[in-house]
Amino acid sequence: MPATSPTFAAIAPICSGDVAPVLPATSSNGIAGSWLPAVVSNTASGTYTFTPAAGACASTASVDVTVNPQTTPTFTAIAPICSGDVAPVLPAVSIEGIAGTWLPAVVSNTASGTYTFTPAAGTCASTATINVTVNPQTTPTFAAIAPICSGDVAPILPATSSNGISGTWSPALVSNTASGTYTFTPAAGTCASTASVNVTVNASPQISVSDNCTGATADVTVTIVSGTPTAYSLDSGTAQAALLCGCCQWQSHDSGNRCEWLLG
Numbered sequence: 001m002p003a004t005s006p007t008f009a010a011i012a013p014i015c016s017g018d019v020a021p022v023l024p025a026t027s028s029n030g031i032a033g034s035w036l037p038a039v040v041s042n043t044a045s046g047t048y049t050f051t052p053a054a055g056a057c058a059s060t061a062s063v064d065v066t067v068n069p070q071t072t073p074t075f076t077a078i079a080p081i082c083s084g085d086v087a088p089v090l091p092a093v094s095i096e097g098i099a100g101t102w103l104p105a106v107v108s109n110t111a112s113g114t115y116t117f118t119p120a121a122g123t124c125a126s127t128a129t130i131n132v133t134v135n136p137q138t139t140p141t142f143a144a145i146a147p148i149c150s151g152d153v154a155p156i157l158p159a160t161s162s163n164g165i166s167g168t169w170s171p172a173l174v175s176n177t178a179s180g181t182y183t184f185t186p187a188a189g190t191c192a193s194t195a196s197v198n199v200t201v202n203a204s205p206q207i208s209v210s211d212n213c214t215g216a217t218a219d220v221t222v223t224i225v226s227g228t229p230t231a232y233s234l235d236s237g238t239a240q241a242a243l244l245c246g247c248c249q250w251q252s253h254d255s256g257n258r259c260e261w262l263l264g
Helices: none
Strands: 033-036 046-052 063-065 100-103 113-119 129-132 168-172 178-184 194-200 208-214 217-224 231-234 242-244 252-256 259-263
Touching: none
Parallel strands: none
Antiparallel strands: 033 046, 046 063, 100 113, 113 129, 168 178, 178 194, 208 217, 217 242, 231 252, 252 259
């Protein structure tokens, strides 16, 4: 009687690192026996030989198990971003065409982090990671601008901050008649936040003077129009109560902000 050949269902290829299949102790046509090697490797392809049990009128047989190496997904590096910028979107498919998912799924635009890609089930590929660097924004700094008096020459806002950040201002010109806040916007591509500078414009200590002429002299009345004048003088001298009618040039002073105003 010729020996019977044990038959076995083909074993589908596996991916390196997957759970290895278990070799059946009995063939599809009912022949018991043992295998050499006895355990399937999950890291290398191999041929496994089945030897029927003693006394079985059957021949040996073999089964091949293919172990495919895992592909490592690769991705284009993501350039560093600035804190607060629009966060990049992680690609759903690697350069090799491997689909999968990310954890975390969304990139933070406030903190650097590492993102892990897991290939879709059934894909013979390993996990991969990508790093995203988020640089903190630099705050532009500027020297404080001293208060000016209304009508003085307005200061010029610097095009570059004290710490080397260039940008533009809004408004672009400083008013010399009203206090205001000026906002600095860094140049495009600069990892820096906006900043502001306050410029105080002190009101002139404006007065009005009326005189009541009586003969050659005048009784003078001084009225505050604006500001906070603390002293008056005429012709650069000391104010007087009785003056020659129609004489003199008046000047008011504010000792608090050192502003002056001249009445012709």
